[in-house]
Every structure is written in C-alpha cells, then in structure tokens.
Amino acid sequence: AQSVAQPEDQVNVAEGNPLTVKCTYSVSGNPYLFWYVQYPNRGLQFLLKYITGDNLVKGSYGFEAEFNKSQTSFHLKKPSALVSDSALYFCAVRALYSSASKIIFGSGTRLSIRP
Amino acid sequence: DGGITQSPKYLFRKEGQNVTLSCEQNLNHDAMYWYRQDPGQGLRLIYYSQIVNDFQKGDIAEGYSVSREKKESFPLTVTSAQKNPTAFYLCASSPPGIASYNEQFFGPGTRLTVL
Numbered sequence: 017a018q019s020v021a022q023p024e025d026q027v028n029v030a031e032g033n034p035l036t037v038k039c040t041y042s043v044s045g046n047p048y049l050f051w052y053v054q055y056p057n058r059g060l061q062f063l064l065k066y067i068t069g070d071n072l073v074k075g076s077y078g079f080e081a082e083f084n085k086s087q088t089s090f091h092l093k094k095p096s097a098l099v100s101d102s103a104l105y106f107c108a109v110r111a112l113y114s115s116a117s118k119i120i121f122g123s124g125t126r127l128s129i130r131p
Numbered sequence: 132d133g134g135i136t137q138s139p140k141y142l143f144r145k146e147g148q149n150v151t152l153s154c155e156q157n158l159n160h161d162a163m164y165w166y167r168q169d170p171g172q173g174l175r176l177i178y179y180s181q182i183v184n185d186f187q188k189g190d191i192a193e194g195y196s197v198s199r200e201k202k203e204s205f206p207l208t209v210t211s212a213q214k215n216p217t218a219f220y221l222c223a224s225s226p227p228g229i230a231s232y233n234e235q236f237f238g239p240g241t242r243l244t245v246l
Contacts (some may be wrong), residue, residue: 048232052237056242057219057242058222058239058240059239060237061137062236065234106174110232124171
C-alpha cells in the first residue's frame, strides 16, 4: 500500500537560514513525488515534482527537493528562508502506472519563518 | 489558483440540509477531483472523474454525490447523510490523460460549516 509521512507537524526557522521539510514515502515500484504549498484559506499550489533522472529537483520560489531512493525520502529544501515562505506544505506520492486517483497526500507540515 | 474556480468561498448549512459546492475549470483538463481537508489530516479523496459522464468513489464518498455532465464542471453535493460535513473542500483537476506524473491544479476551496 502507498503511504507518505511528514514526521514534523511544524518547522520553525529564522529568516535567512536554510530550511528542510521532511517527507518519507512507501510505494510499490518507482514513485512519482510531489510537493505542494498552501497559504491560509487557499488551495494548494504545485511547487515541484520528481519523475525520473536527476535526484535534485528544482521548483518554484527557490525551493528544491532531493530524492533519495535508499532512504525513501523526498525532503524539501531552500538555502535561505523568507518570511513569505511561511505556509503549510504537503508531500504527495503516486506509484508508476497507478490510476489517477491513487495520489496520497501527507498530513502537512506548517513552516514558520521568524524575522 | 490557475483556472479553477470554486463557489461559494464560505457556506453555512443547517442540520438536515443538502448543499452543492461548485467547481469550474477552463484548463481543458479531463480529470477532476474533490478532496476534503481537516486539520492535521491532509487531503482525503471524496470523488474523482476521469471523463465526462463518468465518476468514481474515493476513500470517503459516503454522504456525498457528484455529477460530471460537462468537461468544465464537477459539482459536489453534501447530503444530510454526511454526519460531520464541517471541513474545507478542495476541487482539483489534472491535464489530459491519466499519466501518473501529472500534477494537480487546485481551486481556492470552499469552507463549509454546519450550524
């Protein structure tokens, strides 16, 4: 069965410092992995995805994520945090050749950047 | 929120009432989805549709109904059988085909509150 875990409910970082939001997954076969961001009372916005190839994926707003197959992880990173990065972040996974419905979202991590 | 509109933004329902949430997209996407978001639980799939006049139950379909008469529209009805409908409802769509690597595009959401 597919699953995705975001082990931290909240991450607090000072502005200008690097940030990491953790995600681990479980899926049969090769995964497709996604990160989304949600601002208060808004829908989710797509940040980046891993399909195949280079393990380091670059996305919107300076975010990047590293796919690590051996650790089944897809952590979201940014070298220098901004206050405007404060939001709720969701990791999602879908197995190769799975149906369109079989995307599983994590429970979300709230990122708080202090000035 | 990229071409997907949801209305109303806020909706209040009395006990025993059916209410319908609207979702419209102008992205020419085949697949559309309805999710329910509760605090700390991530997104849970209610219904999805891969093509006009066809839809499938998701993980928590009980107490909900949908229709897909037009490609652009995928309304969700929350019936009186749904015992705990207070939540944030998100509609999404994804590009033509059901390729597993396609990301989803989300609407701004409807917050439903039962009085």
